[in-house]
Amino acid sequence: MQETLSFIGSHMQMWYILILMIFVGVEVINSVPSVLHTPLMSGANAIHGVVIIGAIIVLLNADPENYVELILGFVAVILGTLNVVGGFVVTDRMLEMFKKKPAKK
């Protein structure tokens, strides 16, 4: 009990962000035309590539003598980069198609 409370207490700011972000996420997506669902999913996919920050931190803190750590961190950063770069480029390619302004709608 004490442990849980102290965990919540020490992260109070984070909990606020979490709750607010849930609402922002809902607001941002609401009433989007179904035409854009695919690119939007792909865009969201690229954004969660932010997990790469974690991979970078792991690699930065890795012990240069410990090869297992180095290699795992290396692989983690590659995976994260794939997610970020691939995600944004694919989304851009999809959205490129929408460059012409719709005449009506």
Next chain:
Amino acid sequence: MGIWSQTIILDLIYLIGSVTFILGLKMMGKPDTARRGNTYAAFGMTLAILGTIFLHTGEIKPIIYIMLFGAFAVGGIIGWMVAKKVKMTAMPQLVSLFNGMGGACAALISIMEFHVHAGDPKTIMMVMAGLIIGSISFSGSMIAFAKLNGNLNKNPRIPFYNIINAVILLITVGVGVYITVGNITDFMWPCIDLALALFYGIMFVLPIGGADMPVVISLLNSFTGLAAASGGFLYHNKVMLTGGILVGSAGTILTIAMCKGMNRTLFSVVFGAFGEGSAAAAGSASPTGGTVKDISIADCAVLMNYSKKVVIVPGYGLAVAQAQHVMHELEALLEERGVDVKYAIHPVAGRMPGHMNVLMAESNVDYSKLCEMEDINPEFDTTDVVFIVGANDVVNPAAKNNPASPIYGMPILEVERAKNIIVNKRSMAAGYAGIDNELFYNPKTSMLFGDAKKVVTELVAELKTM
């Protein structure tokens, strides 16, 4: 510059990153700002990545820099090439693939952080959350990828798979809780949990049919967001938290919106059997004994040439045959002769909602000719010829008049109201949902069998001789 101000600057950069994510996602919701929105988010991400490296407090050995930028180069080049080269029709599985990479990244981070945090329930909880969610997202996405890519066509359902899956999930979470609460430091335990979570991801996606895959990908997408957010808690990193939760929440709403477009509930996608027992029911209810009528290319060309209004219904089959461009040619040719030509785009045509719009836009079809379902449905009464190319389920009248059909209730393009219906298909095989289509037996319907590209090319040639 002291360490203190360095941290503040990094925090500011993360704040900018978070704002670009929100702004980017918001802008992606409108066709004319969508592309810029994506660029903004990408810019914010780059800024956050660079800030993390160059504002890192503490000494960094050259070897670490080499590995870091080596990894960027490898991942960046592969990601760029794959994303640039892949065919538009293969987009959905690619999104699934990249999503899996993010999940694997989160799981790997957790595995590496375990020994640092082992024995501290406060932080190990987040380590385990990232491990479990990331692993499920990874293995699930790989199965979804294989299914959409056509490497895995079966939807095996072991008896009571819902119960079995629930048990596996419970054990997976149970082991995670045990590690957290029990102050476990033995590295064997997180490895067991990793294996369990990977296994659950496979079991979770395996029984789900191909038609529901977009929904599953969207769901796994929000999972990966949550995995990233748990990393945010672990490192007290706000950009990871905002980005992760934003995707987690937006992804969930998107998943629900997709389900609505297909008139399905999330529950029935995940736990329901699609095209299993219900397919048998649909088969018995539709007039499978009817006969289909063939039409020749020449007759078809004549029919179109002397029509006032032609509506083309493109489906995934058209895109697979790469017939978009020649279709555009046909449309231009008919327009030249005074025929009013429009495209009817069903919201879930293709493999994902909105996929068909992307595919047609690729071949330079005028945006104003692509009509949404609600706009085109009233127009079918005045349409002379409906030309259906490679579409099936989205024009299946069973969705309206056969309550036993698995797609019953899904809004469809009401093509049967037009005077003539021409259906181009390669064969009489059922559509993606695996159900029969009574439209083909309609007396107004003529079948034009053959590869979409070949057929449309011949049509164009025939029309030119007239």
